[in-house]
Amino acid sequence: MERVGLFPSRWPWLSDYDAFRSVSMGVLVNNIRPGRGSVTALRCQATNMPKGVTYCSVSGCGRTQSLHKLPSDSSFRNEWLNFIFDEVPAHVGKTLRVCSFHFTAESFVNKTQFDTGFAERLRLKHNAVPSLLDPTGMVQQTYSQKCTSVKHVACQTDTRHLTTTQGTQLALKTLGPKFRSKGTQTPLSCKSEGVSTTTSGDTFTSLQDFSLELEREESVSSEAFDSQDTTYEPAESVTESSQRPSIEKDAKYIVFEKCLLQLFESCPGCTRHCDVRARRKGTLVAVDQLCPHCHYFRKWQSQPVVGSTPLGDLQLSAAVYFTGASFFKLQKVFNAMHVKMITHSTFRKHASLYLEPAIIYTWKKEQEEVFRQLSHGDKVIAGGGVRADSTGHSVKYGTYTLMDLESNLILDIQLVQSNEVAGSSRMEKEGLKRSLEHLEAHGVKLECVVTDRHPQIQTFLRELNITQFYDIWHLEKGLSKKLKKISKDKDCEVVKKWQQSIKNHVFWTAATSHTHEERAAKWKSLINHIQDIHVHDDPSYPQCEHDIRQSTDRRKWFRPGSKALYAVEKILTNERMMKDIEKLSPHFQTSSLKSFHSVTLRFAPKKVLYPYLGKLCRLYLAGLHFNENSNRPPAKTSTGKPMCGLLFPKAKKRRYSVRPLKSKATYCYVLNLMTFLFEKVIPDPLPYMEEIHRIKVSESAQYDRLSMEEADIRHVSRFSRVRRDLDPT
Numbered sequence: 001m002e003r004v005g006l007f008p009s010r011w012p013w014l015s016d017y018d019a020f021r022s023v024s025m026g027v028l029v030n031n032i033r034p035g036r037g038s039v040t041a042l043r044c045q046a047t048n049m050p051k052g053v054t055y056c057s058v059s060g061c062g063r064t065q066s067l068h069k070l071p072s073d074s075s076f077r078n079e080w081l082n083f084i085f086d087e088v089p090a091h092v093g094k095t096l097r098v099c100s101f102h103f104t105a106e107s108f109v110n111k112t113q114f115d116t117g118f119a120e121r122l123r124l125k126h127n128a129v130p131s132l133l134d135p136t137g138m139v140q141q142t143y144s145q146k147c148t149s150v151k152h153v154a155c156q157t158d159t160r161h162l163t164t165t166q167g168t169q170l171a172l173k174t175l176g177p178k179f180r181s182k183g184t185q186t187p188l189s190c191k192s193e194g195v196s197t198t199t200s201g202d203t204f205t206s207l208q209d210f211s212l213e214l215e216r217e218e219s220v221s222s223e224a225f226d227s228q229d230t231t232y233e234p235a236e237s238v239t240e241s242s243q244r245p246s247i248e249k250d251a252k253y254i255v256f257e258k259c260l261l262q263l264f265e266s267c268p269g270c271t272r273h274c275d276v277r278a279r280r281k282g283t284l285v286a287v288d289q290l291c292p293h294c295h296y297f298r299k300w301q302s303q304p305v306v307g308s309t310p311l312g313d314l315q316l317s318a319a320v321y322f323t324g325a326s327f328f329k330l331q332k333v334f335n336a337m338h339v340k341m342i343t344h345s346t347f348r349k350h351a352s353l354y355l356e357p358a359i360i361y362t363w364k365k366e367q368e369e370v371f372r373q374l375s376h377g378d379k380v381i382a383g384g385g386v387r388a389d390s391t392g393h394s395v396k397y398g399t400y401t402l403m404d405l406e407s408n409l410i411l412d413i414q415l416v417q418s419n420e421v422a423g424s425s426r427m428e429k430e431g432l433k434r435s436l437e438h439l440e441a442h443g444v445k446l447e448c449v450v451t452d453r454h455p456q457i458q459t460f461l462r463e464l465n466i467t468q469f470y471d472i473w474h475l476e477k478g479l480s481k482k483l484k485k486i487s488k489d490k491d492c493e494v495v496k497k498w499q500q501s502i503k504n505h506v507f508w509t510a511a512t513s514h515t516h517e518e519r520a521a522k523w524k525s526l527i528n529h530i531q532d533i534h535v536h537d538d539p540s541y542p543q544c545e546h547d548i549r550q551s552t553d554r555r556k557w558f559r560p561g562s563k564a565l566y567a568v569e570k571i572l573t574n575e576r577m578m579k580d581i582e583k584l585s586p587h588f589q590t591s592s593l594k595s596f597h598s599v600t601l602r603f604a605p606k607k608v609l610y611p612y613l614g615k616l617c618r619l620y621l622a623g624l625h626f627n628e629n630s631n632r633p634p635a636k637t638s639t640g641k642p643m644c645g646l647l648f649p650k651a652k653k654r655r656y657s658v659r660p661l662k663s664k665a666t667y668c669y670v671l672n673l674m675t676f677l678f679e680k681v682i683p684d685p686l687p688y689m690e691e692i693h694r695i696k697v698s699e700s701a702q703y704d705r706l707s708m709e710e711a712d713i714r715h716v717s718r719f720s721r722v723r724r725d726l727d728p729t
Helices: 016-025 072-085 111-115 137-147 234-243 259-263 311-322 327-336 343-373 425-442 456-463 471-484 494-512 516-529 563-572 576-583 593-602 612-629 668-681 686-694 708-714 718-726
Strands: 026-030 068-069 097-099 161-165 187-191 275-281 286-289 297-301 380-389 397-404 409-417 446-451 469-472 646-647 659-662
Touching: 072 097, 072 397, 161 275, 234 718, 259 275, 259 286, 311 612, 311 668, 327 343, 343 409, 343 612, 343 668, 343 686, 380 425, 380 593, 397 425, 397 593, 397 612, 409 425, 409 612, 425 446, 425 456, 446 456, 456 469, 469 471, 471 494, 471 576, 494 516, 494 563, 516 563, 516 576, 612 668
Parallel strands: 380 446, 446 469
Antiparallel strands: 068 097, 161 187, 275 286, 286 297, 380 397, 397 409, 646 659
16 A cells, blocks of 8 residues: 655646645555556545545546546447556446546537536537546646637727647646646737636736726717727728627527626636626626636626627617617616616617618619619509608608519608708609609619609609509599598488498409590499499490399489489599599509508607608618518418418408418518628728718708707797786886
């Protein structure tokens, strides 16, 4: 029997600390030979340890934590035994164990989760085999990988280079400032933004030198955010981003502050308590960990930094803007959960510098591609319409949209401000004028335009010699209001019974007629039909197409010479109505355009006031979303049967409608915008700012902002004026 002491000649991989621990425990070893291990060496007994404790079976190790059983597979089991023994005995006990320090990092399935604290113990792969006789090799390898794999770009402080070493022979608990390794081969530089270690005490600096200067956003005013970031270096960002592929696509999680700081309480070198300092900027949290005992230091950031901006802040701003969400609603959600968030001034800074240039550039490129295809094809049947941001006479913005009715694609969006023209009633004509000029500049030719019955639009298109058709729904809507009004008269109650049939007749007349004469004849035949007369004098439509049946209830028909018949005939056959009937669109309607207007409500609600450029960008996002999803296929069941939905529109008053359902909408344009933003715009935003400068914003849309002091001096309430006028002095 001999007591194990310091045996550097036999076990060069055994550190001084492990040898000292073996001596202090009084581990007795019989007949130990140089090499791996012997049968007698596995019969070690610790005199100062409690009975029943299992040890690592590798000779010279003796660890009691993170132990693994031998595999049941005979081939891998033999490789484990050959690693443990020089000569495998005939009979092997069932208590053989090998600790994790004898396996490489690639042997585990949850190494990353274990290092970050999300796994309690390491799990081996099914084909893992121990290969490290030196148990410190894995320790050194683990710290080296941590040092080199975590690399954040463009930190807000100057980059410091700490020197760590490869081949350092240290055990887990021997990382101290006075320990010097003789196995140092090559210096390895590691940026201070990542997790870093060192083996030399004189290379540590104070925590303040490594601190990331981050201000709390709550105390930063809007003046602190300059419109141009002077610390931004596009060339450096491009170089660093190319070394880290698609880090902005990493998954994110909600982490509680206490759970996060628990990971930094203990020193990974000496396992004693560390000094931890955390700071925040927006969604980024930076933690500095310094051990006052062994001077181990680590700087950790929750996200990379681009220039001087945290990448998570940019992603949050981009996600809110590109999806058409409301910043203030999201802010309420975050405040309710106590989740830290960026301020609105930071959001507007990101929008003006990066997001809006990306949106405008993407929309212009997609628009040019659509124009290129249309310019080489047939003439386009376009549908146009205006959408005001509010009802009544207090309209500020008018959005005029031109759509290709054959392909259901938005061709152009024009945003007109009311004070650019002589009132809000003229915004529709101005928007159509700009859209037609834009299409003409790109070589797109129009066959006709389908619009509503606005008088200014009629005159304008007639002067340009452009064929115009009326949307049926707009005419039917105006006609229904007039019929509903006269049906309230006591002598015209029969009109109410025929109101829905008259509305249906409008659509049938437009859909089945081929000439203006036929369309007029079918429309006038309605006057005879409601009197139970189905033979007509006009040769274009001599009789009704339905089967003629004798009616027993004469009360449902209009009586000749009655007040109800006179009122209905006056509405249906007046001069303007007959002209409008002849111009009803026989092929396409603007219902798809109305669908697009409902989409714009999701991106730019009427109750929210946006600046001119912000309003325009949200309209472009609505156009990108609509063009991607307008022609999506119908939804089907598992058996391939088309799916339908039962709707109860308010206008039908408790009557239902059956409509086919479409497949779920996609949001590929959001992913494309995010990729384009981080790969192209953020590294060099200047080329994309040119698209914004090309947008003509009228001087009337830009106002000089007064200071609060000057505005307060000029403000005089109505009540103070009254008192001033009544004051005799």
